[in-house]
Amino acid sequence: MIRVTKTFVRPTTEVRFFEGSTDANATIKANFADTGKRLSITKVVAGLTQTVTSEWINQAAYDEFNNNSAVKEWAIQRKAYLKANGITTTKPTITEI
Numbered sequence: 188m189i190r191v192t193k194t195f196v197r198p199t200t201e202v203r204f205f206e207g208s209t210d211a212n213a214t215i216k217a218n219f220a221d222t223g224k225r226l227s228i229t230k231v232v233a234g235l236t237q238t239v240t241s242e243w244i245n246q247a248a249y250d251e252f253n254n255n256s257a258v259k260e261w262a263i264q265r266k267a268y269l270k271a272n273g274i275t276t277t278k279p280t281i282t283e284i
Contacts, residue, residue, distance in 0.1 A: 198273040224248035
């Protein structure tokens with residue numbers, strides 16, 4: 188299994204963190220959570236920082252997620268939202284567990 192951790196920092200608490208569309212989130216859930224490829228996801232907000240941690244059955248499942256066309260479109264939308272709202276992010280940290 189692997190754990191992927193990514194951090195987002197917003198400029199003020201008035202700026203909401205990116206959530207994605209209902210359709211995109213449903214597609215991700217159906218293709219990765221419901222199939223057992225993504226085992227869990229947690230989002231913890233502390234002030235200006237959000238830490239997102241997901242656990243995957245293996246690296247191949249995470250790679251499949253990143254190469255999925257719906258996920259790629261979701262990532263483009265997220266990148267635009269982050270830029271427009273002054274939210275910074277870290278590269279994902281991947282840890283084998």
